[in-house]
Amino acid sequence: MPIVIDHVSKDFGAFHALDDVSLTIEDGTFVTILGSSGCGKSTLLNMIAGLSSPTRGRLMLDGIKVTKPGPDRVVVFQQPGLYPWLSLRDNIAFGLRMQSAARGIDWRRVDELIEIIGLRGFEQHRPYELSGGMQQRVAIARALVMAPRVLLMDEPFGALDAQTRHTMQQFLLDLWDRIKATVVFITHDIDEAILLADRLVVMSARPGQIALETTVPLMRPRHWDMSLEPGFLDLKRQAMDILSA
Numbered sequence: 001m002p003i004v005i006d007h008v009s010k011d012f013g014a015f016h017a018l019d020d021v022s023l024t025i026e027d028g029t030f031v032t033i034l035g036s037s038g039c040g041k042s043t044l045l046n047m048i049a050g051l052s053s054p055t056r057g058r059l060m061l062d063g064i065k066v067t068k069p070g071p072d073r074v075v076v077f078q079q080p081g082l083y084p085w086l087s088l089r090d091n092i093a094f095g096l097r098m099q100s101a102a103r104g105i106d107w108r109r110v111d112e113l114i115e116i117i118g119l120r121g122f123e124q125h126r127p128y129e130l131s132g133g134m135q136q137r138v139a140i141a142r143a144l145v146m147a148p149r150v151l152l153m154d155e156p157f158g159a160l161d162a163q164t165r166h167t168m169q170q171f172l173l174d175l176w177d178r179i180k181a182t183v184v185f186i187t188h189d190i191d192e193a194i195l196l197a198d199r200l201v202v203m204s205a206r207p208g209q210i211a212l213e214t215t216v217p218l219m220r221p222r223h224w225d226m227s228l229e230p231g232f233l234d235l236k237r238q239a240m241d242i243l244s245a
């Protein structure tokens with residue numbers, strides 16, 4: 001299911017947030033969108049999610065115009081946004097509860113995801129009893145329980161400390177190997193953007209435009225020490241040139 005972003009612009013009143021953005025995201029690829037604060041990354045992601053619509057241009061999913069949110073596209077935000085009064089297990093099941101009230105919840109799937117995110121034994125914990133990284137893993141599981149074809153992530157690790165962030169990057173890489181969903185991942189961290197992606201998109205600001213779109217020349221499985229490889233460093237230099245322009 002390719003996502004086709006076709007000459008998309010977005011204005012907020014007289015302000016041009018995005019200008020003529022075109023991008024095709026192939027099925028099952030991991031795409032990161034890198035850009036400085038305010039360059040329009042969230043604006044673009046929200047349009048893919050169907051939470052807002054382009055001022056000009058078209059956004060197609062599987063050949064069908066995106067006009068509203070759908071269970072095939074779920075968003076994970078910077079803040080985990082868990083329900084404080086629900087247990088970890090009920091937080092993950094929440095989306096299913098909304099969707100499958102009549103059929104009942106597939107608790108096997110919920111428990112399988114708890115296993116995958118490495119939080120067995122924490123099922124009955126409330127969010128305040130979990131660390132930031134654990135909460136974000138729950139937020140990811142809550143998204144995955146819907147079995148989305150596209151996982152949209154808006155700086156999901158932005159609020160975490162450097163060490164936890166590394167752990168979560170590795171976690172996401174391992175997870176993605178298993179789920180093979182299309183992932184669109186937003187970040188302003190250059191290393192994170194390159195380490196995770198098949199395809200790297202670098203945006204420039206005012207107005208938001210795509211300055212670079214390229215394949216990341218690294219093997220999988222990925223590991224943080226690949227950030228010392230020449231291919232990585234070369235790409236990092238290109239991205240830094242754009243971001244500091």
Ligand SMILES: Nc1ncnc2c1ncn2[C@@H]1O[C@H](COP(=O)(O)OP(=O)(O)OP(=O)(O)O)[C@@H](O)[C@H]1O
Nearest residue numbers: 012015017035036037038039040041042043044188
């Ligand atoms: N609903 C809105 N109304 C008016 N202006 C908006 C709205 N949403 C975003 N903008 C403006 O559009 C620009 C891009 O915003 P956006 O949130 O997409 O940036 P971003 O790249 O996600 O930044 P950050 O990295 O800080 O999250 C900003 O200048 C912002 O002020």
Ligand SMILES: [Mg+2]
Nearest residue numbers: 041042043154
């Ligand atoms: Mg943003």
